[in-house]
Amino acid sequence: MPAPATAPPTDTRTDSRTDSRTDSRTDSRTDSRTDSPTDSPTDSLTDSLTDSLTAAEAGKLAAEALRTGDIDAAYQHARTAMSQTPEDPQVIFLMARVLGLRHRFPEAVRMLDRLVVSHPETRLPALGQTSEWLVLHGDYAGAESRLRSLLDEVPHAAMAHRALANLLLGLGRRLEAADHLRTLCRQGDIQESELLSLLQVSTPIVGTRVIDPLNELAEALDLIAANQLQEARRVLLESSRHDADHNALLGRVLVLLHDTEGLEEWNPNNNLDRRDRQTWFAMGARHAWSDDHASATRCFCEVVLRDPTDGQAYELLSRSLSELGQEESSNAAAECAELIARTQVIAAALKPSANQRLAQIDELVQILEQLRRHDEALAWRSVQVLYGQSVLTKQQAIERMRQINQRRVELRQSGRFGPGDSFVVCGVELEGLRETEVGTVEAE
Helix, strand or coil: CCCCCCCCCCCHHHHHHHHHHHHHHHHHHHHHHHCCCCCCHHHHHHHHHHCCCCHHHHHHHHHHHHHHCCHHHHHHHHHHHHHHCCCCHHHHHHHHHHHHHCCCHHHHHHHHHHHHHHCHHHHHHHHHHHHHHHHHHCCHHHHHHHHHHHHHHCCCCHHHHHHHHHHHHHCCCHHHHHHHHHHHHHHCCCCHHHHHHHHCCCCCCCCCCCCCCCCHHHHHHHHHHCCCHHHHHHHHHHCCCCCHHHHHHHHHHHHHCCCHHHHHHCCCCCCCCCCCHHHHHHHHHHHHHCCCHHHHHHHHHHHHHHCCCCHHHHHHHHHHHHHCCCHHHHHHHHHHHHHHHHHHHHHHCCCCCHHHHHHHHHHHHHHHHHCCCHHHHHHHHHHHHHHHHHCCCHHHHHHHHHHHHHHHHHHHHHCCCCCCHHHHCCCCCHHHHHHHHHHHHHHC
């Protein structure tokens, strides 16, 4: 069931990510020097006291110390347990947890990796835990690899989908993150802050970000969301990693800046993945500015097929369709742009008062139903039930949740969680455009 948020959400874990990236190596070196039993008389006294404990007693005390936040005591007790039962999987996991809390991430990861070799049954929990430590250590590729391995084995693991979505959001890979958030949405296990991310996939909605940027790409997306377009262009151009994703987003920024000269010089063939929606967006604008509205229409349709929340693409699509004399489709695209813009206005202005929020969510649900994004609409209805507890009896709330869950099952069985392609492209005959456009696209 989605969890409500009474204010724009924040993710405190991201703060520790930043700290750990800069401090983990120093912490590890410091720990390795000061954790020796002979470092100080105090440590020696502590060791003598803990050595008299059994492994079970030491493990219990370590777990209690972790619960109260006394990491130093947890470390001492965990060492005692490890000295007596070094092959016990529970003790090894406990010790690894303590090392992780001391920012000794590589050691903690290696410890669980060795555990998996001798105890394969620990593989799944170890993948989840070590991926979290790798994120904190700044090894994002390693963390992503482990989370994907976990999902390969347990495709419906909500924890893994959530962790991977958060990582991808932090890396600026919002379209990939949306796939995992949508899975959570369709499973009925999504939080309100995550639903806000689904309302606009191309860039964050101002005031709704839950993950701090982990790289320049994500930083540039935040700047675009704040309409600091010149600064976003600077970040992308000065990035040490000017790859296909950076280049594609730069194309979008040039469009938003109405920089016709810059867009003309922009080269979509520079290590670019043509499936990327940002590429199609920039190419569509370049065609439109050259009065090639058939090609522009094809490009903007490719954008919205990948991201039906892109209101800017719908707005430009509407203009090109109007130039082609396809007024019915043009009007449909314009309506989609307006409805999407309204969802984003609501998201950025959600009120802290439950009663005010209920009215806003009700409007949001109606718009999402019009856009045929039924999975999101259902999830927001669940949020609405939570906020409405002051006006609903317990039985009424239970009945509404039952109806929501039943509707979710029906949508899953029918395969109609989201809009069909024809609706998304506003009735445009895309195949014909693709056939006539393919030569133009390949020539660019």
